[in-house]
Amino acid sequence: MPDAATRERMSCASLAARERGLLWHPYEALDGPAPYTVAAAQGVTLTLVTPDGERVEAIDGMASWWCAVHGYRNPELDRAAEEQIGDFAHVMFGGLTHRPAVELAELLVEVTPPELQHVFFADSGSVSVEVALKLAVQYQAARGRPQRRRILTVRGGYHGDTTGAMSVCDPEGGMHAEFSGLVAEQLFVAPPPAASSSGEDHEWVGSDEDVARWIADVRATARAHRDELAGVIVEPVLQGAGGMRTYDPRCLRALREIADELDLVLIADEIATGFGRTGRWFACEWAGVVPDVMCVGKALTGGYMTLAAVLVSGSVGTVITASPQRALMHGPTFMANPLACAVALQSVRMLRDTWRRDITRLETAFREILPAAAELDAVEDVRVIGGVGVVEFHRAPDNARLTRAALEHGVWLRPFGRLLYAMPPYICSDDDARRIAHAVVHAARDVTREVGA
Ligand SMILES: *Cc1c(COP(=O)(O)O)cnc(C)c1O
Numbered sequence: 001m002p003d004a005a006t007r008e009r010m011s012c013a014s015l016a017a018r019e020r021g022l023l024w025h026p027y028e029a030l031d032g033p034a035p036y037t038v039a040a041a042q043g044v045t046l047t048l049v050t051p052d053g054e055r056v057e058a059i060d061g062m063a064s065w066w067c068a069v070h071g072y073r074n075p076e077l078d079r080a081a082e083e084q085i086g087d088f089a090h091v092m093f094g095g096l097t098h099r100p101a102v103e104l105a106e107l108l109v110e111v112t113p114p115e116l117q118h119v120f121f122a123d124s125g126s127v128s129v130e131v132a133l134k135l136a137v138q139y140q141a142a143r144g145r146p147q148r149r150r151i152l153t154v155r156g157g158y159h160g161d162t163t164g165a166m167s168v169c170d171p172e173g174g175m176h177a178e179f180s181g182l183v184a185e186q187l188f189v190a191p192p193p194a195a196s197s198s199g200e201d202h203e204w205v206g207s208d209e210d211v212a213r214w215i216a217d218v219r220a221t222a223r224a225h226r227d228e229l230a231g232v233i234v235e236p237v238l239q240g241a242g243g244m245r246t247y248d249p250r251c252l253r254a255l256r257e258i259a260d261e262l263d264l265v266l267i268a269d270e271i272a273t274g275f276g277r278t279g280r281w282f283a284c285e286w287a288g289v290v291p292d293v294m295c296v297g298k299a300l301t302g303g304y305m306t307l308a309a310v311l312v313s314g315s316v317g318t319v320i321t322a323s324p325q326r327a328l329m330h331g332p333t334f335m336a337n338p339l340a341c342a343v344a345l346q347s348v349r350m351l352r353d354t355w356r357r358d359i360t361r362l363e364t365a366f367r368e369i370l371p372a373a374a375e376l377d378a379v380e381d382v383r384v385i386g387g388v389g390v391v392e393f394h395r396a397p398d399n400a401r402l403t404r405a406a407l408e409h410g411v412w413l414r415p416f417g418r419l420l421y422a423m424p425p426y427i428c429s430d431d432d433a434r435r436i437a438h439a440v441v442h443a444a445r446d447v448t449r450e451v452g453a
């Protein structure tokens with residue numbers, strides 16, 4: 001008779017076998033690679049069981065796709081969820097309201113720039129982008145310009161997987177050709193020129209000339225299409241899933257000016273960057289820019305539940321209210337889910353107190369350790385912004401092998417394309433952060449050496 005621990009391992013390993021052909025994983029085939037099974041998650045540690053039944057403890061370098069910023073089984077977040085379950089888990093938001101929604105909306109307005117005064121809760125980041133895009137079109141219609149329905153955006157962006165959000169993702173990475181007809185044709189401009197921030201005072205290093213040329217091109221394109229454009233959407237300063245690239249904040253400032261000149265709704269997608277991740281509370285602060293609309297998600301609930309919010313400026317809100325519909329035309333079943341709002345309320349309260357110290361700790365470790373990867377022939381670039389550390393290879397390595405190599409160094413990483421990166425929970429200790437950074441460097445070295453780079 002196997003002991004309890006062995007039985008648990010075997011049953012976890014058998015889950016991976018049972019789901020084969022049954023369950024899809026993100027962007028994987030039904031018969032794709034067998035996943036690791038999570039047996040437990042506590043603090044910054046994931047207890048994983050490999051498909052062969054081996055038990056591995058790993059520090060989570062991904063914060064579960066950037067959202068589990070307070071780690072797992074956080075006592076305060078657990079308590080917030082339990083207390084709300086004791087009251088009620090969900091009620092419809094049509095005609096009803098509740099304390100978690102009101103208090104969270106008040107807090108979000110308080111912790112964002114004073115211009116942002118209204119809140120729409122959405123079920124996920126992608127849905128919040130849908131709401132923001134619809135809002136931009138409604139705004140123009142209310143201003144007597146119903147023909148203005150297209151969105152200007154930059155290549156290399158990522159805004160989600162629903163079809164409206166896909167339309168503003170990078171056309172190649174976002175599979176526009178595969179889904180043409182379903183996905184609206186938006187107006188794309190070149191990605192903002194890459195730049196990086198360095199040193200104590202985070203000085204931005206990039207090419208002045210490239211920035212000036214990019215701004216002139218974008219301004220000219222926007223002016224040429226002014227009669228069709230409703231808004232602009234952009235990830236401020238850090239383009240996430242579209243390539244983990246940082247760009248010069250002056251480009252964001254220019255988009256604000258262009259939006260003002262042409263009366264476009266400027267939408268900042270802060271779903272990945274919000275709540276401190278880039279070393280500013282919101283990444284728009286790098287440019288001193290206040291958007292008309294801001295989407296937040298991911299870290300909002302500390303990764304406990306899916307929830308996003310669309311924050312809208314007072315002046316845009318006024319126009320929507322003066323429109324024929326008067327409402328923002330959206331309203332999902334699980335809008336402002338009380339459980340998610342209760343947890344988010346606690347998450348944002350904690351983030352406000354702790355983000356700066358936490359991100360400084362992550363950034364310091366990454367800046368010290370990750371540059372060693374730049375010495376590998378296979379590596380094109382290493383960059384760090386706030387609690388984000390990125391190693392970009394010339395060519396895409398075997399990412400499954402990178403994940404395995406990182407696990408051998410005690411860290412869970414999930415690279416994509418040519419990018420191996422870490423975006424860990426904020427609560428990582430100095431030692432955790434250093435172990436993550438070392439695992440990135442070692443995994444890069446192990447795997448690229450194997451292929452003879
Ligand atoms: C993750 C992400 C989204 C989509 O959020 P989901 O919750 O996955 O729908 C949108 N924009 C950015 C910048 C993101 O990082």
